[in-house]
Amino acid sequence: MQQGDKVKRPISAPARSRGRPRAFDREAALDSALRQFWTRGFEGTSIADLTDTLGINPPSLYAAFGSKEELFREALDLYVRDYGLPLERALVEEKTVRDVVKRLLRAAAHLFPAGATPGGCVISSGTLSCAPDNRSVADVVAATRGLMETMLEKRIAAGKAKGEIPRDAVPATLARYIATVISGMSVQARDGADEAALMAVAEVALAAWPSRASGSPAKRARRKPRRT
Template sequence: MADRGRPRSFDRTEALERAMQVFWKKGYEGASLNDLTAAMGIGCPSLYAAFGSKEDLFLEAIAHYTKVIGTEIWEAIEKASTARAATQDFLNATVKAYSRTDLPQGCLIALGALHQDSSSGRICADLRRRRAENIDALRSRFQRGIAEGDLPAGFDCDAAALFYATTQHGMSIIARDGASREALDAVAKGAMAAFQPLVDKAYADKQLEP
């Protein structure tokens, strides 16, 4: 009988990192077990023993991704002194992250799996939750801007958060399609140009109140 206490003959964290890269490049549906095991340097029995299943591996890879990739994007919105600066820094950090050439382009959370009819319901639910959390983070920063007085009280935090999160998702798609850093930067500048009209609308709506 094999010794159940025997350590695995591979680095689990390194294997997870390699699996994350495969999922990032190919998505959940596009990443075959052969792709995964080849990248991880292990056989299917070791994959199942270490991670449970392809679905479980993907979920763990997503959790790992959120810890090690793109953290500077979300740190940027907390460090900035104003909501406007936070939005600018968020977009600039996104451009920088999505234009790196040493990693797959775009965002794994945005592109990993979109269709529940072809992916696990658990996977789609997890990715939806994470995308919603990103919108929540933007909304909270805009709400903080209102509380700190650098945004008007009537500023539509929900609409602004959804708009900028959607902009980031669009940047992820065109980055995957090969868009240059200059193209991504142009999107960021266009989105930033919408910020002041959102602020102005809040002031105008306030003046129209009885």
């Protein structure tokens, strides 16, 4: 984990007020709503769950956030900004595409285990199963995943042009591969995998990353062994 990357911090629900009501803290309420969506997913979180956690009634919730869907969208933005993987920073700060991938995988291993946060990744698991009525919510999350994958693909393509990976490597496939590994790490974290277990997965994925000299698996298989 590199200095400056995001670290896990607790998402605390706002304390219930007693006696005289205090002013509504919208940012704290959004943080608490994120925790509910993170734990239960969009469909698993009811309006009653949200109003109970936020300490407000339904009319106040709708007045503050518009709807459950709009609240989820804001919570998703908060997650990407404060708790998600450091993709944009990695793209700017790392010198090679392998270093970008290494930073993302190791950050996932550090951030995903449950503890200070509910565990896993909201982008990976927040809308895994959505009814047709909630398709628009799932589409928003899918678009977020797609944007991140596209950003990584472009960096991989740039690395390929510089000779960082073999000429026959396909940037879109490699970006999808890393996204798939990260999604799997999220599921493993939700099932209880700790940081050490996820870090081991990250290292295996890094070991499979194509180097400049490695070529494709098919080419490696065709190479003749050296005579001794």
